[in-house]
Amino acid sequence: MTATPAAIRFAGVGQVFQTQSGALEALRGVDMTIDRHEFVAVLGPSGCGKSTLLRLTSGLLMPTRGTIEVFGKKVTEPRDDIGIVFQRPTLLPWATIEDNVLFPVRHKTGSVSPDDRKTAQALIEKVGLKDFEKRLPDELSGGMQQRVGIARALFMNPDILLMDEPFSALDALTREEMGFELLRIWEDQPKTVMFITHSISEAVLLADRILVMGERPGSIVENLKTDIPRPRDMETSNNQLMHDYVGHLRSLLLKRAA
Amino acid sequence: MSDTSAVSSSSAPPEPEAVPAARPLMARAMVTPALLPVGTFVAIIAVWEISCHLFAIPSFVLPAPSRILGGFGSIDILRWFEHVWGTLRVAMIGYFVSIAVAIPIAIALARSQVLSRAFYPILVIVQSTPVVAIAPIIIVALGSGDLPRVVITCLITFFPLVVSTTTGLMATPPELIELSRSLRAPVFREISQIRLPYAIPYIFSALKISVTLAVIGAVVAEFVAAEKGLGYFIQFSTSMFKVQQAWAGLVILVLMSLVLFQAVIAVQRIWFPWSLPKDK
Numbered sequence: 001m002t003a004t005p006a007a008i009r010f011a012g013v014g015q016v017f018q019t020q021s022g023a024l025e026a027l028r029g030v031d032m033t034i035d036r037h038e039f040v041a042v043l044g045p046s047g048c049g050k051s052t053l054l055r056l057t058s059g060l061l062m063p064t065r066g067t068i069e070v071f072g073k074k075v076t077e078p079r080d081d082i083g084i085v086f087q088r089p090t091l092l093p094w095a096t097i098e099d100n101v102l103f104p105v106r107h108k109t110g111s112v113s114p115d116d117r118k119t120a121q122a123l124i125e126k127v128g129l130k131d132f133e134k135r136l137p138d139e140l141s142g143g144m145q146q147r148v149g150i151a152r153a154l155f156m157n158p159d160i161l162l163m164d165e166p167f168s169a170l171d172a173l174t175r176e177e178m179g180f181e182l183l184r185i186w187e188d189q190p191k192t193v194m195f196i197t198h199s200i201s202e203a204v205l206l207a208d209r210i211l212v213m214g215e216r217p218g219s220i221v222e223n224l225k226t227d228i229p230r231p232r233d234m235e236t237s238n239n240q241l242m243h244d245y246v247g248h249l250r251s252l253l254l255k256r257a258a
Numbered sequence: 259m260s261d262t263s264a265v266s267s268s269s270a271p272p273e274p275e276a277v278p279a280a281r282p283l284m285a286r287a288m289v290t291p292a293l294l295p296v297g298t299f300v301a302i303i304a305v306w307e308i309s310c311h312l313f314a315i316p317s318f319v320l321p322a323p324s325r326i327l328g329g330f331g332s333i334d335i336l337r338w339f340e341h342v343w344g345t346l347r348v349a350m351i352g353y354f355v356s357i358a359v360a361i362p363i364a365i366a367l368a369r370s371q372v373l374s375r376a377f378y379p380i381l382v383i384v385q386s387t388p389v390v391a392i393a394p395i396i397i398v399a400l401g402s403g404d405l406p407r408v409v410i411t412c413l414i415t416f417f418p419l420v421v422s423t424t425t426g427l428m429a430t431p432p433e434l435i436e437l438s439r440s441l442r443a444p445v446f447r448e449i450s451q452i453r454l455p456y457a458i459p460y461i462f463s464a465l466k467i468s469v470t471l472a473v474i475g476a477v478v479a480e481f482v483a484a485e486k487g488l489g490y491f492i493q494f495s496t497s498m499f500k501v502q503q504a505w506a507g508l509v510i511l512v513l514m515s516l517v518l519f520q521a522v523i524a525v526q527r528i529w530f531p532w533s534l535p536k537d538k
Binding site for chain 2: 059077088093107110136
């Protein structure tokens with residue numbers, strides 16, 4: 001256990017963007033680690049650099065300062081073992097659900113094998129979209145589209161799943177349902193999850209650990225490990241422990257905003 | 259044409275609960291829009307016909323619709339086909355050459371800031387040059403065959419295609435480009451599997467404009483130098499003072515443009531139904 005490197009490690013990471021109105025410091029002195037198969041939520045107000053954190057981890061963006069390691073290796077380019085779910089599903093409107101799930105392999109290699117089709121089929125069933133394979137994205141609801149987004153991110157069977165406020169565009173009820181759906185998938189097939197959100201209750205309900213980010217320049221101001229038992233379900237929402245954590249985080253964020 | 263009915267029946271069945279209430283309403287709403295322009299058109303023709311007789315308008319000023327109809331009979335049907343084919347062929351060759359050139363240029367412009375800065379002003383200059391003015395110069399330079407006519411047609415159709423395609427290539431959701439980069443996919447697949455399909459609606463709006471411009475280009479070229487084609491026929495007829503014959507040629511030109519325009523719409527509807535705007 002001690003020998004295995006952390007799934008994600010940030011050491012003194014700073015990020016400065018050059019914009020037309022001058023330099024913008026998005027992150028300053030970010031230190032954190034996420035263990036393998038840990039579900040970590042990153043919570044913070046809008047514009048605090050949460051998404052920057054995600055892009056740095058994915059290798060789409062290189063840090064201005066500090067280093068980022070994934071499984072002990074410095075991140076210098078995008079890796080195959082990381083899947084991303086975006087805020088909007090951003091499916092290809094001309095491609096069927098099956099082809100959207102197959103998109104990563106078709107896009108990377110240019111061809112699709114019968115095994116790939118089996119994988120896609122299994123994933124589509126896993127996210128609860130059996131019999132929708134041949135439909136087009138705009139025939140599906142927002143929640144269903146995001147399920148496709150998750151299936152697409154899982155296609156390459158990544159060790160790490162990066163999720164950028166994936167349910168924030170959904171209505172409250174669908175959002176909660178999708179959260180439990182995600183937990184079910186995660187418990188069935190453990191992955192390291194970095195889940196960006198600005199919803200306190202969503203963070204507490206889903207994660208093992210919550211990293212709270214402060215205002216720009218963003219840094220981690222709180223590292224809260226929760227003891228809410230798993231598996232979690234509708235009942236968990238009424239758990240006293242859950243209320244305590246939500247209350248604690250809310251007062252922390254409100255105090256910082258004041 | 260009843261555009262909306264074809265769209266909703268060709269696309270897959272929508273949510274079942276949304277349909278029953280909407281159907282009868284839409285059906286009734288569609289009869290009027292279809293009849294309204296037809297009725298207006300018939301009324302205009304009638305007023306035109308009556309006015310010509312009532313005010314004894316000389317036919318070289320404005321021939322009555324019935325006399326224009328007579329103009330169709332003034333030459334042999336085979337001769338008509340020859341003229342139509344002459345114009346159609348040049349317009350279509352020019353149109354497809356223009357598409358084949360414009361799309362790679364648009365890809366280059368969308369990919370490179372430097373190329374875009376270097377060539378965009380030149381494109382604007384080309385577009386600002388009146389095609390009618392440059393046509394005789396091109397004919398002198400390139401002779402009197404099909405080549406100069408095709409070049410003239412290309413010149414007039416090219417700009418909207420390049421500009422629209424470039425805009426479309428840049429309109430891709432940034433998440434998909436990030437996804438492509440996170441997969442470390444080759445650039446040509448980013449273009450062929452993401453950017454070009456996303457540009458399809460933009461490309462088709464340019465294709466619709468350009469197909470009518472292609473007919474204009476072909477006619478302009480025929481005005482300058484040709485021995486057949488509808489543009490040549492109209493000019494020849496007016497020089498002989500056969501005005502109703504010229505009008506008949508004009509009617510056929512308009513019909514040709516309309517048919518080509520509808521053909522582009524049909525291609526988009528059949529092969530790219532997802533790219534149509536969703537009007538519910």
